[in-house]
Amino acid sequence: MKIKWGIVSCGRIAKDFTAALQTLDKKEHEVVAVAARDLKKAEAFAQEFDVPKFYGSYEELAKDPDVEVTYVATINPSHVCVCKMMMDxxxxxxxxxxxxxxxxxxxxxxxxxKKSNVFLMEAMWARFNPAYVELRKMICSEKIGKVKHANCTFGIPMQDVERLGMKKLGGGITLDIGIYCVHLASVAFWREKPEKIIASGYLTDEGVDWSASVIMEYSGGRSAAFTYSGLISMANEASVTATEGVIKLRTPFWCTDVLEDMESNEVIFKVPIVELPNTNFMNSYILRFEAEEVRKCIMKGKLQSSTMSWDDTLAVHEILDEIRHQLGVVYDEDISTMNPSRTRKSGSSDINQESKCSKAL
Structure with missing residues (x-):
């Protein structure tokens, strides 16, 4: 049975996701509509990807009866209101x-x-990458023994990405790329909560973070360590060290297509490559696997994925909240939910969520 997609926003990741969708069986996935705040951008997107309908507002797409599932790729602060609109x-x-x-x-x-009785999932494509699935199997079966340490670096110069420097647009590097590092640790220690988190980094006068180093301590002397930056290039590799081996995730680790035995340099797993020309991001064909998961869950009547569950999202965001707290990054959205002691370095104006949503829409 086919599911019919609506693409909400026409940014770079939305284009790559749509291109990846079109590598899947057309009897199972179809993009039927796209929406942007600028009708001309939506029309251009529709022409590029042969999408039959395009809209100049997200509300129009939300009301389209042909759309069954939406991919929301708007700016970060608008996710809540746009997702609610779709679920409504x-x-x-x-x-x-x-x-x-x-x-x-x-x-x-x-x-x-839950209230709307619809499926919801955070689009963390790494969780569905066959390389990560294989890594998880190796960890859970203790094929490499017991995991003791996970490590990664993620650095790409991104000062030219305007939104990353603007707090009102959800700027900062922790929520943009640091989230991948936290997810790696979540996979390596399979959903275990760290006992202690130590984070430090660089903030701009605007109060957004451009780089950070984080250590997470787990029970029994186990640990994860990672550094991420939007200022410099880094190796962008990851490794998981266990008692009987070390697995390397080749660059780019967040969407790697190769697992390697670090001691022998032997390739132990490789994701079959699907040609996807003219994409904005590396290995974007891997986005197809999260789309397949969405369809499987919907076909089974599930409201959430067992691979990227709601609990997984909450656990990762709890860690991200703590990292941002230690760095001193406070968004307007935090003011009503954080303790007053967590509002240092905020520099925030009192803009409520409804105001931000109206601007996004």
Whole structure:
């Protein structure tokens, strides 16, 4: 049975996701509509990807009876209101990461999905990457022994990405790329909560973070360590060290297509490549696997995925909240949910969520 997609926003990741969707069986997936705040951009997107309908507002797409599931790729602060709009109209939602600006917003969306009885998932494509699935199997079966440490670096110069420097647009690097590092640790220690988190980094006068180093301590002397930056290039590799081996995730680790035995340099797993020309991001064909998961869940009548569950989203965002707290990054969305002691370095104006939503729409 086919599911019919609506693409909400026409940015770079939305284009790559749509291109990846079109590599799947057309009897199972079809993009039937796209929406942007600018009708001309929506029309251009529709022409590029042969989408039959295009809209100049997200509300029009939400009300389209042909759309069954939506991929929400709007700016981060608008995720809550846009996802709610889709769910109000009976649409299932795959929401680009981060699902919310903090754990509280994620809880709000999850409660809304339950009430609306629709599927909701955060689009963390790494979880569905066959390389990560294989890594998880190796860890859970203890094929490499017991995991003791996970490590990664993620650095790409991104000062030219305007939104990353603007707090009102959800700027900052922790929610943009640091989230991948936290997810790696979540996979390596399979959903275990760290006992201690230590984070430090660089903030701009605007109060957004451009780089950070984080250590997470787990029981029994186990740990994860990672550094991420939007200022410099880094190796962008990851490794998981266990008592009987070390597995390397080749660059780019967040969407790697190769697992390697670090001691022998032997390739132990490789994701079959699907040609996808003219994409904006590396290995974007891997986005197809999260789309397949959405369809499987919807076909089974599930409201959430067992691979990227609501609990997974909440656990990761709890860690992200703590990292941001230690760095001193406070968004307007945090003011009503955080303790007054957590509002240092905010520099925030009192803009409520409804105002931000109206601007986004």
């Amino acid at each position: 109209n009976g649409k299932s939602v795959l929401c680009e990461k981060p699902m919310g600006m903090n754990r509280k917003q994620c809880e709000e969306l999850i409660a809304y999905a």
